[in-house]
Amino acid sequence: MTIDRDSTVPLYIQLKEHLRQQIENGSYAPGSRLPSERELADTFQVSRMTARQAIRLLATDGFISAHVGKGTFVLKPRIDQELLLLTSFTEDIRQRGMTPRSRIIRAGIERANQEEAEQLKVSEGAEVIMLSRVRLADEDPIAWEICTINHRMCPGILDRHNFGQDSLYQVMRDEYGIRLLWADQLISARMPSREEREALDLDTKTPVLSLTRVTYTDHDQPAEYVRSVYRCDRYQLRTILRYTNG
Incomplete structure (x- = not known):
C-alpha cells in the first residue's frame, strides 16, 4: 500500500x-x-x-x-449480535462457527426473592431454578449470566441436563413445549465488579455491557429472568433503525 x-x-x-x-x-x-x-x-x-x-x-x-x-x-474479533431476533447464546455462537460451552458457577432450586418474584409474576418464596454460568466461545469467556426460571414450568430440568453443554432454550422448547417468543431487555454499560473481572478474565480498564432481560412465552407469560454481563472488548450489540415520517 x-x-x-x-x-x-x-x-x-x-x-x-x-x-x-x-x-x-x-x-x-x-x-x-x-x-x-x-x-x-x-x-x-x-x-x-x-x-x-x-x-x-x-x-x-x-x-x-x-x-x-x-x-x-x-485482538480476537468481537462477536456482533443484532438486536432483531431472540436467540440463545448457544445458538448464536454456533451460527458464527465457534464452539459454545458454559462453566457452571451455581445451579439449583431456590426461593424467589422480591425482585425475581416481581419479574416472573410468581409469589415471593416460590421455587425457582437458579442457573449461574460463565459463557464461553472457543474457550474464551464472553459473558457471565445469572438466569432465574419459574420451576413450575420445567420441573426436573436440572436433573436431566448438563447446562455446561446443553442449550437451555432448546431443552425448554423440545422437552417442555415452552415457546419463548419475545423479551424485554435493558442494556447499559458500566465497570465490572472484582468478581466479574475475575470470572471474565478482564483487566481493570475494560467495561462490560450489563443486560437485564425478562423472556416471555407465546402466551405472554414470563418464563425467564436474566441478569448478565458481557465483555465489551469481545461482544457488541447492533440494531437497525429505520426512519419514518411522522
Whole structure:
C-alpha cells in the first residue's frame, strides 16, 4: 500500500484503514504483534504522530490492544449480535462457527426473592431454578449470566441436563413445549465488579455491557429472568433503525 498524499482523506485514516484490512484478512492474526509507531512511520513514510493516531483509532475500534513496554497486539474479533431476533447464546455462537460451552458457577432450586418474584409474576418464596454460568466461545469467556426460571414450568430440568453443554432454550422448547417468543431487555454499560473481572478474565480498564432481560412465552407469560454481563472488548450489540415520517 502507498499513502495517497493528494487524497482529501487524512493520512492517519488511510493508514488505519490499511491496517484494519490487514487484520480482517488475516495478515495480522489475533495475538500477533503490530509494527511499532517507528516501524509504521518508516514503512509508510509518515510521521510518528500519524502512525500514533492510526494505532489509537484501531484501539478505539477494538482491533488492537496496547501493552506498555511490550507492544501493540491484535485482538480476537468481537462477536456482533443484532438486536432483531431472540436467540440463545448457544445458538448464536454456533451460527458464527465457534464452539459454545458454559462453566457452571451455581445451579439449583431456590426461593424467589422480591425482585425475581416481581419479574416472573410468581409469589415471593416460590421455587425457582437458579442457573449461574460463565459463557464461553472457543474457550474464551464472553459473558457471565445469572438466569432465574419459574420451576413450575420445567420441573426436573436440572436433573436431566448438563447446562455446561446443553442449550437451555432448546431443552425448554423440545422437552417442555415452552415457546419463548419475545423479551424485554435493558442494556447499559458500566465497570465490572472484582468478581466479574475475575470470572471474565478482564483487566481493570475494560467495561462490560450489563443486560437485564425478562423472556416471555407465546402466551405472554414470563418464563425467564436474566441478569448478565458481557465483555465489551469481545461482544457488541447492533440494531437497525429505520426512519419514518411522522
